[in-house]
Amino acid sequence: MAADLWTALFIALLAVFTGYEVISRVPVLLHTPLMSGSNFIHGIVLVGAIVALGLASTPTEQAIGLAAVVMGALNVTGGYVVTERILAMFDRSRPKGGPK
């Protein structure tokens, strides 16, 4: 196995523990926004999609790469806006649409 893969494996191992630790004491109230927020974070796939399309050479690769970029970008902006909208309602200082 190439050295790069070993490095990636070490990194992945640390990331597992980080992911676990970071959210291990989360209140139920935040389950939905947290799921939505982590949904946004895996939008990092867009970076990979840009690289894949940027290095694509055949028309088939370009077509699939373009699909990857479009879907990745949908994940990024959609994930962000949804999370932001959910969290906006938790903001006490700016109650929305209340009767008073």
Place this chain on the structure above:
Amino acid sequence: MTLPAVQDAINAVYVVAVLVFILGLKALSGPSTARRGILYAGVAMLLAVIATFFSPGLSNFALIAVGVIVGGLGGWYWARVVKMTAMPQMVAMFNGMGGGSAAAIAAVELLGSLSDPATSGLSMAGAIIGSISIAGSVIAFLKLQGWITSKPIVLPARQVLNSTVLVVGVGFGGYAIVVLQTFWLLPFYVLLLLYGILLTLPIGGADMPVVISLFNALTGIAVGLDGFALVNGPLGDAGYAMVIAGVLVGASGSLLTLLMARAMNRSISNVFFSAFGAAEETGGPIQGQLKSIDAADAAVMMAYASQVVIVPGYGLAVAQGQQKVKELADLLESRGVSVKFAIHPVAGRMPGHMNVLLAEVGVAYDKLFDRDEINAEFPATDVALVIGANDVVNPAAHRAGSALQGMPILDVEQAKNVIVIKRGQGKGFAGIENDLFYRDNCRMLYGDAQQAVGALVSELKKAD
């Protein structure tokens, strides 16, 4: 700048982005810092994406720009216009897009470097998980959106069929690597997508939050695997960023899935392999009959109560009745009635769904109580008003042999009076008859949640 210097600068940006991602995730898991958290994550994403554009050796810039603009504006617009009640399926849909992107990246990798066994093996793993995630998420979206039935769809010999599709599909992929022919990737992808569909179809609507959370974790893992495959190639440094962010989501998402499943007293294997709610309840017939009440009587009952507990459910969200509920609570309080809200962890379609809706109309946080806090209060409650909730108040959960057995519920049947606002006599999302409705202390107020609560409000105003 020379090329290595450009790459160094890009890597430095990736390092910062990863750090900010972790800080963002951490902030997202605290109530007071959550909003900051998504902002951090957004900044990290922007940095990472912009840096990637400057990667040396990249071509097809026009296509990349078109893709980013089309997908970016599309996602932004769609997420803006959608109603708050449709948020769960939007999370499912955007998550599916991430899975699809991961599967597509893997396809490009496989087409380009099928001969490298390490890279193609990793890409294939990413492709498998990404395909299952997009197909499953789209089915979850369709079910929650109501475009296909939310009831479990159970095919004959389901387990055998599903396993066969999975094994044969993966077999095609393995064969493609062995004989180095990209053609076999086509049946590989088709069967894997089919597997994702077959896996999700039998899952009933009540389990959807757990399913969406699991697919979210799966997409994270698929992204991480793609990252592994990329680190071997040119521009491998983008791969490290994907490994960290993907695995971070994979790990935290898995934990979150377990927490959610626990809140519903379901195990993951139970969710996926038991077609919950497909079987009809077998117990004896329910004793008693449904008794209806009109809005005027219900309003009077509440006006002279000393404590009213409101139990909101998905029906409230669907009918957009939260504003009326806030009005009702204010009116009752102005008459000196103590009003509390009982929030079941999985009321609605997602944990926290009801908190969000009620917060939207300005119901104070200290009036929202979770299951453990409020259950002790029901015996001292004069009226429990159940609005569009069903399974989370079904006493069948206390009965041995029921499909709901063991699910933690709100014990509203212990209140002196129970008023249930419900559109009709149908069953809940889990497809199980609710004998609460037949209890002596229970009255049914039929109607759409917004209209029924509206009627209560106007009756209360008249009472003054």
